[in-house]
Amino acid sequence: xxxxxxxxxxxxxxxxxxxxxxxxxxxxxxxxxxxxxxxxxxxxxxxxxxxxxxxxxxxxxxxxxxxxxxxxxxxxxxxxxxxxxxxxxxxxxxxxxxxxxxxxxxxxxxxxxxxxxxxxxxxxxxxxxxxxxxxxxxxxxxxxxxxxxxxxxxxxxxxxxxxxxxxxxxxxxxxxxxxxxxxxxxxxxxxxxxxxxxxxxxxxxxxxxxxxxxxxxxxxxxxxxxxxxxxxxxxxxxxxxxxxxxxxxxxxxxxxxxxxxxxxxxxxxxxxxxxxxxxxxxxxxxxxxxxxxxxxxxxxxxxxxxxxxxxxxxxxxxxxxxxxxxxxxxxxxxxxxxxxxxxxxxxxxxxxxxxxxxxxxxxxxxxxxxxxxxxxxxxxxxxxxxxxxxxxxxxxxxxxxxxxxxxxxxxxxxxxxxxxxxxxxxxxxxxxxxxxxxxxxxxxxxxxxxxxxxxxxxxxxxxxxxxxxxxxxx
Ligand SMILES: [Zn+2]
Numbered sequence: 001x002x003x004x005x006x007x008x009x010x011x012x013x014x015x016x017x018x019x020x021x022x023x024x025x026x027x028x029x030x031x032x033x034x035x036x037x038x039x040x041x042x043x044x045x046x047x048x049x050x051x052x053x054x055x056x057x058x059x060x061x062x063x064x065x066x067x068x069x070x071x072x073x074x075x076x077x078x079x080x081x082x083x084x085x086x087x088x089x090x091x092x093x094x095x096x097x098x099x100x101x102x103x104x105x106x107x108x109x110x111x112x113x114x115x116x117x118x119x120x121x122x123x124x125x126x127x128x129x130x131x132x133x134x135x136x137x138x139x140x141x142x143x144x145x146x147x148x149x150x151x152x153x154x155x156x157x158x159x160x161x162x163x164x165x166x167x168x169x170x171x172x173x174x175x176x177x178x179x180x181x182x183x184x185x186x187x188x189x190x191x192x193x194x195x196x197x198x199x200x201x202x203x204x205x206x207x208x209x210x211x212x213x214x215x216x217x218x219x220x221x222x223x224x225x226x227x228x229x230x231x232x233x234x235x236x237x238x239x240x241x242x243x244x245x246x247x248x249x250x251x252x253x254x255x256x257x258x259x260x261x262x263x264x265x266x267x268x269x270x271x272x273x274x275x276x277x278x279x280x281x282x283x284x285x286x287x288x289x290x291x292x293x294x295x296x297x298x299x300x301x302x303x304x305x306x307x308x309x310x311x312x313x314x315x316x317x318x319x320x321x322x323x324x325x326x327x328x329x330x331x332x333x334x335x336x337x338x339x340x341x342x343x344x345x346x347x348x349x350x351x352x353x354x355x356x357x358x359x360x361x362x363x364x365x366x367x368x369x370x371x372x373x374x375x376x377x378x379x380x381x382x383x384x385x386x387x388x389x390x391x392x393x394x395x396x397x398x399x400x401x402x403x404x405x406x407x408x409x410x411x412x413x414x415x416x417x418x419x420x421x422x423x424x425x426x427x428x429x430x431x432x433x434x435x436x437x438x439x440x441x442x443x444x445x446x447x448x449x450x451x452x453x454x455x456x457x458x459x460x461x462x463x464x465x466x467x468x469x470x471x472x473x474x
Contacts, residue, residue, distance in 0.1 A: 191215055191222070193231050202297040205360050208422035212430040214294045223292045232430055235437040236290040243444035244283035250451070251276030263466040268458065271324045275454065278317020279447045285310035286440070301355060308352035308366065314443075315373050316345040318450050322377075325457035326384055326397060329468035337380045341373075348373050367417035374409055377402075396460055401453030405446045412442030 193212045196204065200216060212232045217223045227237055254272060259265035289307035293300040319341045327334035348369050351357055357366060381402070385393045393399045414420075416439040422429040429435075 191217070191226075200297075202300060203294060206419060206422070206434070206436070208419055208426045209430045209434055210427035216296065217294050220292060220295060223295050226294075227291055230431060232434070233290045233294075235432055235434075236440055237287050239437060239440035239444065240283040240287040240290070243440075243447075244280055244287060246444070247276060247279045247283060247447070251280065261462060262458070263462055268324075268461075271321045272454065272458070274320040275317045275451065278313040278315070279451075281317075282310035282314035282447075283444070301358065304358040305353050308357065308370075309349045311370050312345045312348040312352070312373065314447065315348075315370065316341055318447070319377065321454045322402070322450070322457070323380060325454065325461055326380065328461060333380070333383065340379075341376055344373050344376055363419075364417045367413040371410055371413045374406065377406075398453040398456045401449055401456065405449040405453065408442045408446035408449060412439040412446070415439055415442075 285306040289303035415435045
């Protein structure tokens with residue numbers, strides 16, 4: 001009962017539905033495991049500054065009748081004759097602290113030893129002076145309810161005096177801060193993966209991945225810590241995180257190549273740098289999106305738009321060095337094709353800013369938009385083949401590598417759109433080798449193949465020199 005109530009206070013509403021559906025708590029406590037609160041945390045929760053109404057008295061947590069658990073923190077006080085004292089444990093969370101809820105059941109459980117008995121949260125407990133503990137002690141003795149020893153009573157009195165020495169507002173603020181900090185730590189360390197059917201709608205994307213999903217996370221810190229946990233996004237994050245680092249290193253190495261390796265060092269480094277920039281932006285936005293998209297619906301939308309924009313940046317960036325070297329001696333053609341691909345790329349970015357674009361129903365449309373953007377390279381390719389001939393295109397023009405690159409990208413997009421292989425093995429590819437992971441790997445591979453082809457084009461240009469003679473021109 002107590003663990004369930006705490007979970008209701010601490011967890012989002014969708015988790016309650018999990019509990020109700022299965023009759024048990026799935027996350028973060030499954031099964032409910034109350035954890036003893038460390039004495040250090042307890043003392044931090046209740047120790048007050050020495051500059052209270054009773055200087056020199058250091059308050060401590062009231063001696064509980066049984067060991068305190070993490071899910072039964074003491075935050076309420078029951079006053080008799082207007083004198084509050086620590087006499088009852090009450091479950092609490094940040095919400096309880098803020099709103100001071102008093103359910104009918106709470107009222108039933110509140111001892112009623114007189115008409116003046118009140119059950120208040122810390123914020124509502126009136127301040128009182130040092131005479132209270134003695135009066136309460138006397139009342140307890142009279143009613144025969146005192147079961148603790150003399151020493152324990154002294155501790156209780158010190159606790160009352162110290163804590164109540166603060167203003168009610170300070171008490172509430174202090175306790176709430178400690179509680180929120182504690183709850184965040186508990187949550188971040190204890191979430192567990194959940195099945196697809198209990199995800200909130202905004203996290204439901206691929207219903208062939210039956211289990212292993214992250215629940216919504218309460219903070220970015222929790223999201224980033226989840227990088228090191230095993231769940232449906234682990235592979236998606238790491239494929240593009242490592243890919244991003246790989247292209248970052250490759251790009252830096254390329255930029256620091258000696259200038260003597262280039263015909264026009266600055267111009268060529270800028271042109272190839274645009275490709276690296278597109279690749280790094282694409283992979284960065286991608287792993288960031290997969291890391292934080294479980295934070296909240298708003299964050300998910302923003303980062304999904306960045307993710308799709310990144311794909312457009314990669315495609316546009318890939319065109320730049322390829323068109324530059326392929327139409328080195330006919331720059332007008334190069335500029336026209338560059339302008340066309342930029343317009344198409346900006347259109348793809350514009351469409352991807354629409355909320356509907358990220359929905360599961362538009363998975364095929366998304367794949368189609370980016371495949372179409374990439375396939376716009378067919379026109380300059382045909383131009384090149386017609387003007388230079390097929391043999392020159394495959395040898396000097398690196399058409400073989402470009403064809404392999406296109407195959408990798410299109411295969412990845414098809415797997416992504418059709419959700420293969422998890423479509424044929426639902427629940428078997430939840431963690432590894434599902435379509436999105438394969439798509440990610442194929443994107444990294446395609447980008448590297450493109451870089452290899454562009455490097456070969458650059459080497460040919462360096463060998464041929466900057467002149468556009470009949471043999472050297474492309
Ligand atoms: Zn992705």
